[in-house]
Amino acid sequence: MLERGEVANSWRRERWDSLRLLTPNWQCRLPGYPYKGADPDGFMTMPEVVAHIAGFAAASSAPVRTHSTVTSVRRIEGGYRVATDSGEIRCRGVVLASGAANIPRVPQVRQGVPQHIECFTAFDYRNPGRLPLGGVLVVGASATGVQLADEIQRSGRPVTLAVGEHVRLPRNYRSRDVLWWMDASGVWSQRYDEIDDLERARRLPSPQLVGTPEHATLDLNVLRAAGVEIVGRLAAIRDGRALFSGGLANQLALADLKMSRLLDTFDAWGRDYAPHAEVGPVERFEPVRGPASPRLSIDLRSGEIRSILWATGFRPDYGWLELPVFDRGGELRHDGGVVSGVPGVYAMGLPVLRRRKSTFILGAEEDARDVVGYLVRYLADGVRSV
Numbered sequence: 286m287l288e289r290g291e292v293a294n295s296w297r298r299e300r301w302d303s304l305r306l307l308t309p310n311w312q313c314r315l316p317g318y319p320y321k322g323a324d325p326d327g328f329m330t331m332p333e334v335v336a337h338i339a340g341f342a343a344a345s346s347a348p349v350r351t352h353s354t355v356t357s358v359r360r361i362e363g364g365y366r367v368a369t370d371s372g373e374i375r376c377r378g379v380v381l382a383s384g385a386a387n388i389p390r391v392p393q394v395r396q397g398v399p400q401h402i403e404c405f406t407a408f409d410y411r412n413p414g415r416l417p418l419g420g421v422l423v424v425g426a427s428a429t430g431v432q433l434a435d436e437i438q439r440s441g442r443p444v445t446l447a448v449g450e451h452v453r454l455p456r457n458y459r460s461r462d463v464l465w466w467m468d469a470s471g472v473w474s475q476r477y478d479e480i481d482d483l484e485r486a487r488r489l490p491s492p493q494l495v496g497t498p499e500h501a502t503l504d505l506n507v508l509r510a511a512g513v514e515i516v517g518r519l520a521a522i523r524d525g526r527a528l529f530s531g532g533l534a535n536q537l538a539l540a541d542l543k544m545s546r547l548l549d550t551f552d553a554w555g556r557d558y559a560p561h562a563e564v565g566p567v568e569r570f571e572p573v574r575g576p577a578s579p580r581l582s583i584d585l586r587s588g589e590i591r592s593i594l595w596a597t598g599f600r601p602d603y604g605w606l607e608l609p610v611f612d613r614g615g616e617l618r619h620d621g622g623v624v625s626g627v628p629g630v631y632a633m634g635l636p637v638l639r640r641r642k643s644t645f646i647l648g649a650e651e652d653a654r655d656v657v658g659y660l661v662r663y664l665a666d667g668v669r670s671v
């Protein structure tokens with residue numbers, strides 16, 4: 286196992302100070318390594334995540350070579366040549382487990398930002414104290430965007446939040462954590478080859494959730510009550526003006542509709558398969574109340590906005606993978622983690638890789654079992670099968 290930094294590198298280096306996991310501790314199960322702490326329903330801080338993963342690495346005696354950056358993977362007769370900054374390896378098979386979130390995904394509109402405005406992404410943001418005083422435009426209202434909008438607004442910097450497509454979820458539903466429902470109802474176990482629009486499922490933004498000791502919900506109603514101004518999706522920046530989509534009301538209504546449908550699914554499962562589960566009565570939540578006339582533009586030269594935080598997602602970095610395994614959009618082509626077009630190459634840790642829960646730590650156990658199964662068969666007889 287080659288790791289460019291240390292074990293749990295992304296959790297050590299690429300996260301902001303206040304971040305806690307949005308999945309409860311009991312869902313941080315790694316293969317054969319459950320959470321054993323005193324707070325199964327709590328949410329880990331970053332040092333706790335690092336300790337948990339480092340504990341797993343030690344318990345599993347995984348042969349990790351830290352501080353070894355892979356700089357290229359090429360095909361050679363009978364296998365692959367893997368170049369690293371500390372030497373070369375020849376191997377028959379390769380598992381790509383370099384992560385789905387190596388680089389912040391920042392939209393092209395960034396080009397139009399006036400020079401005096403400081404730009405940040407979730408990778409260089411650490412805490413609000415690093416931002417200049419004054420207004421902040423947060424672009425993106427998924428987990429990262431809503432969490433950081435809340436924290437920055439509380440620091441006294443007025444936040445405007447540009448809201449595109451998003452997934453609204455309450456933290457608790459019928460007296461259980463909403464992610465308990467995702468798991469127990471089987472929604473998260475749905476296999477990739479049973480999902481109608483797999484591409485879309487893989488691109489779905491992260492849910493508007495935060496892990497706090499209070500188990501608080503963090504939706505757009507909560508943010509508005511805290512003083513955050515919400516506007517539509519950032520569509521363009523022209524002559525120093527940020528232009529927002531007029532479709533905010535539709536985005537809000539769509540997110541509410543999808544949330545209600547998901548809750549219906551939970552209720553149906555509860556009724557049919559778990560009538561004795563210890564849950565509270567059926568609940569429905571108030572729709573998000575958007576502003577009556579959201580602003581459609583802001584003059585970025587006026588001084589109102591001093592910094593922009595791009596919370597617009599992440600992408601993997603396969604700059605070192607010199608194999609014909611990408612589609613025209615630059616995405617890795619794979620079938621449930623079996624990389625297409627080359628023998629003996631597998632992937633782990635990508636969104637909806639083999640199941641909906643593959644996006645999360647909890648998905649690693651079953652995915653690893655499957656992917657390692659393919660790898661072992663391949664190594665045994667050279668056969669590539671799904």
Ligand SMILES: Cc1cc2nc3c(=O)[nH]c(=O)nc-3n(C[C@H](O)[C@H](O)[C@H](O)COP(=O)(O)OP(=O)(O)OC[C@H]3O[C@@H](n4cnc5c(N)ncnc54)[C@H](O)[C@@H]3O)c2cc1C
Pocket residue numbers: 287288289290291292293294295296300305306307308353354355356382383384385386387407429599605633634635643644645646647
């Ligand atoms: C901001 C954020 C919050 C998240 N919150 C949650 C959450 O609350 N709960 C949850 O279950 N999931 C969460 N996730 C998803 C979670 O990060 C993934 O499910 C999990 O990290 C996947 O593990 P991984 O080992 O595949 O990838 P990573 O954790 O990204 O690890 C990949 C490793 O590969 C190394 N690497 C990359 N390139 C190279 C190279 N060229 N050479 C050598 N090493 C390399 C990196 O240093 C890194 O250590 C979150 C993700 C992000 C980005």
